[in-house]
Amino acid sequence: MQITKHEFTNKIINILNRHSNKQGDLILKICEIIQYLNIKTKSANRGSKSRASFANHYAIYVLIEDYLNGNFDTNNNYSDYKGAKFSDLLHRQRELPFGSKLQNHALNHRLNEEFKKYFPICEHLPIIRDTESNKYWINENLILVNIGNETINLALAIKEIIEAYIEARQNAFSEFMIYCQKIINIQEESPEKAIQFIKELFNPNVDARVFEIASFAVLKQYYAGRKIYWGWSLEEVIEESLILYKTGRTNANDGGIDFVMKPLGRFFQVTETVDVGKYFLDIDKVQRYPITFVVKTNESNKEILQKITNQAEAKYQIKAIVKKYIESVEEIINIPMLVNIFDQVLKTGKVTNVIEEIILQSRVEFNVEEEEQDIFTFKKVK
Secondary structure, X not given: OXXXXXXXXXXXXXXXXXXXXXXXHHHHHHOHHHHHHHHHOHHHOOOOOOOOOOHHHHHHXXXXXXXXXXXXXXXXXXXXXXXXXXXXXXXXXXHOXXXXXXXXXXXXXXXXXXXXXXXXXXXXXXXXXXXXXXXXXXOHHHHEEEEOOEEEEOHHHHHHHHHHHHHHHHHHHHHHHHHHHHHHHHOOOOHXXXXXXXXXXXXXXXXXXXXXXXXXXXXXXXXXXOEEEEOOOHHHOEEEEOEEEEOOOOOOOOOOOOEEEEOOOEEEEEEOOOOHHHHHHHHHHOOOOOEEEEEOOOXXXXXXXXXXXXXXXXXXXXXXXXXXXXXXXXXXXXXXXXXXXXXXXXXXXXXXXXXXXXXXXXXXXXXXXXXXXXXXXXXXXX
């Protein structure tokens, strides 16, 4: 397969060079599991559009760690090993940073399924599993590479690559949280810095989760300043402010809707793509209930809607079907609109509320309280 290099690729090659007499570039070209890690570490550096994920990294990590703990990289007797217990592997995963809520899916099937998707002609899968005994092994065929007359064991290099990825993500999150706290501390003396900070979060290259959090914080304050009047009869009309609720974590991948507005029951979905398949999937989730899409792009709303329409017409060719889907797009909010909405929020003097909401949602998203102890433990034992 064609290897796409990104900023973290250099880190991978440098680690491989240390363990292979400077054969890192060659190993990346011939070793599937290293290529897989290269694919899965695109989000290591701040500014990437990819969302961080750790489940498959950690499934590899705990099995490699078990392999190294048994000195199988030097003993050459892994074929005699009785395997690692599932409970021990899952427990170890949850000790790692960002891993406290991980489930069994990666170890049981998701890692192997995704690996096979990327490398359909590879004869080996990363995890060997005995369902009867519930024991697990890393597939040693994938971590041994032959270069000339030499066989290189990549177990330690793989462990270090994953650790470097974790550290990069930790640094990105920590810097973001520190900066948030710094801004909220200085906003009274330098409000223009706080305003500029928030506007910089509405950028096509900003981390997807940060963009979603910032969008929610601004839209929540914007709609809070709007009221509706409703009731069961003319005599019972009441005044109520609009309230926006965040329905889950940004990286949950649970198929849910991102924001819900009370009392209108309005749905919001945040996306960074103009892919008709993604839009129509979201619309189908709620049986074509109208959805407002918050899109991480500077393209105009007219351009976005036209792109979606063109793709839909090419895909479905039935105008009646396309019309029903397009009518379910209640509104499109792009980056320029978010900036404009934020400017309106500024006029109400609620910049402090916006920053506090960003910090609150970031701490929830990044498990700040939970992960501080996990990070300390990880650095202590690795």
